[in-house]
Amino acid sequence: MAEEEINLPSLVIVLLITGLAVRYFFFSGNASSANRQPGGTGGASPEELQRRREREREAAVETIQQMFPQVDRRTILWDLQRHGGNLQATTERILAGRTETPPITFQPPPPPTSPETTATQQSAAAANKYAEKKAHPDLITRYNLKDKLASAPSDDAGAATAGAPKTGGWSSNREERQSLLQKRRDQMIIEARRKMEAKIAAEKAAAAASGAAGGNN
Amino acid sequence: MEVFGDEAFNVPDSTDWLDTPLACLMPVEQAFRCHVCKDFYDSPMLTSCNHTFCSLCIRRCLSVDSKCPLCRATDQESKLRGNWALREAVEAFKDSRKALLEFARAPPTIQAAPPDLAGPSSPTKRKATEMEGAKEEDQETKRPRRSTRSTKTRASELTAAILQEEEDTTPTADPDYVDQPPDDGLVACPICLTRMKEQQVDRHLDTSCPGSPQPASKRRPTPAQTPQQPTFSSFNTRLTSQTTTQNQKPPERLPALAYSMLRDTALRKKLSELGLSTHGSRQLLEKRHKEWITLWNANCDSSRPKKRSELLRDLDEWERTVGNPGTAAGGGQQGLGLMARAQAAGAQIKDKEFDGKAWANRYGGSFGDLIKQARKGIKRQTLDGDGGENTGEGEGEKEKETETEKEDSTPAELPTPARREVESSAAPTPMDIVPPSSPPRHKQGRDAGTEHNGQAPGRDAIAEDTAMMGEQVIPGTPEKGQWETPQQQQQPPIAGDA
Amino acid sequence: MSLNVAQRRLLQEYRSLTNNPPEGITAGPISEDDLLHWECLIQGPEGTPFEGGVFPAELKFPNDYPHMPPSMKFLGDVFHPNVYPSGLVCISILHPPGDDPNHYETASERWSPIQSVEKILLSVMSMLAEPNDESPANVEAAKMWRERRSEYETRVKVSVRASLGL
Numbered sequence: 001m002a003e004e005e006i007n008l009p010s011l012v013i014v015l016l017i018t019g020l021a022v023r024y025f026f027f028s029g030n031a032s033s034a035n036r037q038p039g040g041t042g043g044a045s046p047e048e049l050q051r052r053r054e055r056e057r058e059a060a061v062e063t064i065q066q067m068f069p070q071v072d073r074r075t076i077l078w079d080l081q082r083h084g085g086n087l088q089a090t091t092e093r094i095l096a097g098r099t100e101t102p103p104i105t106f107q108p109p110p111p112p113t114s115p116e117t118t119a120t121q122q123s124a125a126a127a128n129k130y131a132e133k134k135a136h137p138d139l140i141t142r143y144n145l146k147d148k149l150a151s152a153p154s155d156d157a158g159a160a161t162a163g164a165p166k167t168g169g170w171s172s173n174r175e176e177r178q179s180l181l182q183k184r185r186d187q188m189i190i191e192a193r194r195k196m197e198a199k200i201a202a203e204k205a206a207a208a209a210s211g212a213a214g215g216n217n
Numbered sequence: 218m219e220v221f222g223d224e225a226f227n228v229p230d231s232t233d234w235l236d237t238p239l240a241c242l243m244p245v246e247q248a249f250r251c252h253v254c255k256d257f258y259d260s261p262m263l264t265s266c267n268h269t270f271c272s273l274c275i276r277r278c279l280s281v282d283s284k285c286p287l288c289r290a291t292d293q294e295s296k297l298r299g300n301w302a303l304r305e306a307v308e309a310f311k312d313s314r315k316a317l318l319e320f321a322r323a324p325p326t327i328q329a330a331p332p333d334l335a336g337p338s339s340p341t342k343r344k345a346t347e348m349e350g351a352k353e354e355d356q357e358t359k360r361p362r363r364s365t366r367s368t369k370t371r372a373s374e375l376t377a378a379i380l381q382e383e384e385d386t387t388p389t390a391d392p393d394y395v396d397q398p399p400d401d402g403l404v405a406c407p408i409c410l411t412r413m414k415e416q417q418v419d420r421h422l423d424t425s426c427p428g429s430p431q432p433a434s435k436r437r438p439t440p441a442q443t444p445q446q447p448t449f450s451s452f453n454t455r456l457t458s459q460t461t462t463q464n465q466k467p468p469e470r471l472p473a474l475a476y477s478m479l480r481d482t483a484l485r486k487k488l489s490e491l492g493l494s495t496h497g498s499r500q501l502l503e504k505r506h507k508e509w510i511t512l513w514n515a516n517c518d519s520s521r522p523k524k525r526s527e528l529l530r531d532l533d534e535w536e537r538t539v540g541n542p543g544t545a546a547g548g549g550q551q552g553l554g555l556m557a558r559a560q561a562a563g564a565q566i567k568d569k570e571f572d573g574k575a576w577a578n579r580y581g582g583s584f585g586d587l588i589k590q591a592r593k594g595i596k597r598q599t600l601d602g603d604g605g606e607n608t609g610e611g612e613g614e615k616e617k618e619t620e621t622e623k624e625d626s627t628p629a630e631l632p633t634p635a636r637r638e639v640e641s642s643a644a645p646t647p648m649d650i651v652p653p654s655s656p657p658r659h660k661q662g663r664d665a666g667t668e669h670n671g672q673a674p675g676r677d678a679i680a681e682d683t684a685m686m687g688e689q690v691i692p693g694t695p696e697k698g699q700w701e702t703p704q705q706q707q708q709p710p711i712a713g714d715a
Numbered sequence: 716m717s718l719n720v721a722q723r724r725l726l727q728e729y730r731s732l733t734n735n736p737p738e739g740i741t742a743g744p745i746s747e748d749d750l751l752h753w754e755c756l757i758q759g760p761e762g763t764p765f766e767g768g769v770f771p772a773e774l775k776f777p778n779d780y781p782h783m784p785p786s787m788k789f790l791g792d793v794f795h796p797n798v799y800p801s802g803l804v805c806i807s808i809l810h811p812p813g814d815d816p817n818h819y820e821t822a823s824e825r826w827s828p829i830q831s832v833e834k835i836l837l838s839v840m841s842m843l844a845e846p847n848d849e850s851p852a853n854v855e856a857a858k859m860w861r862e863r864r865s866e867y868e869t870r871v872k873v874s875v876r877a878s879l880g881l
Contacts (some may be wrong), residue, residue, distance in 0.1 A: 142791075193879045
């Protein structure tokens with residue numbers, strides 16, 4: 001009948017500790033296998049350490065998520081990051097309902113798919129990284145160049161070939177310098193985009209031509 | 218960051234010549250610029266490998282790396298030698314630069330004039346006009362003087378001062394020095410520099426010339442002939458009071474200290490002897506002392522040494538930027554590892570306005586808890602060694618309670634640097650220390666990863682915390698395998714319940 | 716308020732890069748209020764899969780620049796053996812003088828105060844052209860580059876086009 005005397009907090013504590021134990025067991029297993037895997041570099045390369053840290057973070061997040069499925073990953077990551085990655089502290093805060101809503105600017109790293117096998121986790125993490133990178137806005141969006149790209153392409157191209165960077169020079173006015181730099185930046189991107197467009201068009205034309213030639217023969 | 222005036226941003230560069238017809242002057246100017254600071258040489262010093270840098274630049278480089286930045290030959294500060302000829306050349310170039318640039322940028326009609334005659338046609342340029350005047354004078358006197366424009370005059374004064382300062386007087390140093398107010402109608406003796414009428418020179422040379430340059434006071438009838446550069450005024454006052462300063466010993470260079478041989482108190486004493494602050498951690502003290510020596514010794518090389526108060530201001534400036542690793546996180550402190558960073562973070566706490574008592578009151582409890590926790594961790598490790606599974610679990614639970622207590626008594630806003638410091642000092646357990654081999658490159662990676670979380674201060678420390686998370690939660694992690702395995706077997710049903 | 720050594724030198728470099736921009740490089744502080752934080756654009760070197768692309772990156776300088784190197788991070792997708800998935804560039808010129816985590820870089824390849832933003836960016840450009848697969852920062856990229864070069868090139872080309880919004 002001892003079990004029935006266990007109150008809620010101690011139950012939570014027991015859960016927590018077992019959860020942690022499992023995590024650490026798994027984590028250390030992963031770490032050692034990861035250490036073996038890349039080989040050659042002898043010990044911890046910075047990149048390997050980073051992976052390890054990522055895994056640690058993921059482990060912490062997962063532990064918490066197991067305990068509190070209702071709390072979303074973003075909040076957990078935010079809380080962990082804000083408070084020095086202390087798992088216990090975060091757990092306490094969630095229990096006390098003291099978690100903060102992360103700001104919009106906070107972008108949590110993507111969750112890995114399967115933490116069980118190191119190999120899949122690694123490639124999955126890499127794939128996720130790639131996916132995340134894909135989520136980077138393209139340069140046109142990033143530098144807000146849509147309008148410029150659309151407006152008077154011939155004019156712009158003319159200016160670009162006229163040596164926009166050369167005309168820049170150093171201005172004694174701070175604002176002017178800033179805007180000149182921005183202009184040069186925009187110019188570079190627009191120019192690259194135009195060239196790429198032309199290249200793609202040329203490739204298409206070539207493909208079509210060869211296709212047509214092939215058809216004729 | 219502070220907002221600076223536009224003047225502060227007006228940093229001349231050698232590429233300024235590029236869009237002028239005198240683009241060929243770009244390499245000339247480049248040759249007058251230090252490879253480290255990319256500015257004009259300031260007290261240029263020669264290394265043993267025959268490279269030249271600003272005194273301050275090369276001293277800093279050597280204190281970081283003990284190698285020449287250009288060829289990476291090992292060198293020592295004590296082997297540096299002044300490159301006075303270059304100093305003079307740089308000063309002369311600097312002074313003529315503005316006029317030259319204006320001339321080069323002037324409208325093409327003026328540029329079209331033959332360079333020799335361009336002087337009078339550029340109205341605003343006083344120096345250029347003088348140059349022209351000097352040239353005419355040259356033609357009249359047929360003396361092979363190079364130039365008598367005021368900048369040259371200044372350079373010659375400078376050199377004269379150097380000559381006297383260094384007691385390196387050679388009669389043939391440069392016979393062309395002329396210290397001439399433009400309109401007094403006198404010329405200087407090419408050897409002793411005494412001013413006299415042109416017709417007297419030959420006879421003077423044959424009869425009364427003493428054969429070596431005379432002190433400035435003798436051959437300087439009008440000391441008010443001062444160059445226009447405001448920056449130079451300090452030098453001129455020095456020069457006019459030459460007779461008095463001459464007798465003063467030049468400031469002595471400070472020897473470097475072997476910090477590892479010095480005890481804390483001795484170092485503090487040294488600092489207070491130098492009149493410097495003795496606040497801060499040991500590491501900060503060392504860095505401060507080193508920086509002061511660098512600043513001081515570089516100042517000794519200068520042709521117009523700064524006052525002590527100015528040097529102190531420089532040191533203060535350094536302390537606020539480079540000396541404060543909180544802001545130097547980008548790379549400067551990378552190699553220093555965890556402890557060093559924690560110590561450095563402590564420097565903030567040692568700020569003047571810092572209220573130590575309040576701090577202690579506020580966080581005393583958490584400090585105590587952390588110490589307790591660390592002690593427990595050690596005890597537990599030994600316990601775990603012979604204790605069975607049950608002990609492990611019971612301890613774990615107790616540990617958890619302490620943990621809870623600690624977290625409750627720790628205010629959420631407890632700044633991480635402080636905690637970091639406490640942890641590193643209070644928990645001498647091996648697991649608290651990040652592997653020393655942890656490459657700094659890596660830290661940057663983490664930095665980069667966390668930079669969107671919108672909190673600037675203590676970011677590094679937090680990243681570090683995250684890194685150590687595993688070790689912190691359960692002290693005694695190294696032994697975990699021994700007692701955690703059985704728990705893991707129980708885990709699945711419980712996890713399912715949760 | 717005067718500029719300190721690092722700021723003054725960076726301003727100098729900014730001016731030099733503005734007056735005389737090297738081919739395929741645009742660089743300058745994001746705001747002149749903080750001269751220690753730059754953004755730059757690098758053109759992909761010709762004859763490589765990165766050709767035609769423009770890659771934004773940020774440079775963060777320490778307060779004791781030029782005695783310590785800045786860090787550089789690509790702001791877009793750069794799939795390259797020497798670029799961490801986070802975008803951080805791992806190249807010998809950016810390693811601080813005393814520090815040699817990998818023990819195979821000769822000192823001459825590492826940072827020295829005589830280096831500059833321009834030299835860093837040019838080194839990064841040549842790094843894009845010729846990866847150093849001895850110290851891979853992105854293991855996946857390094858592996859693909861070593862074993863399946865054409866796949867690697869296709870992937871890079873696709874991401875270059877995507878980055879230009881095509």
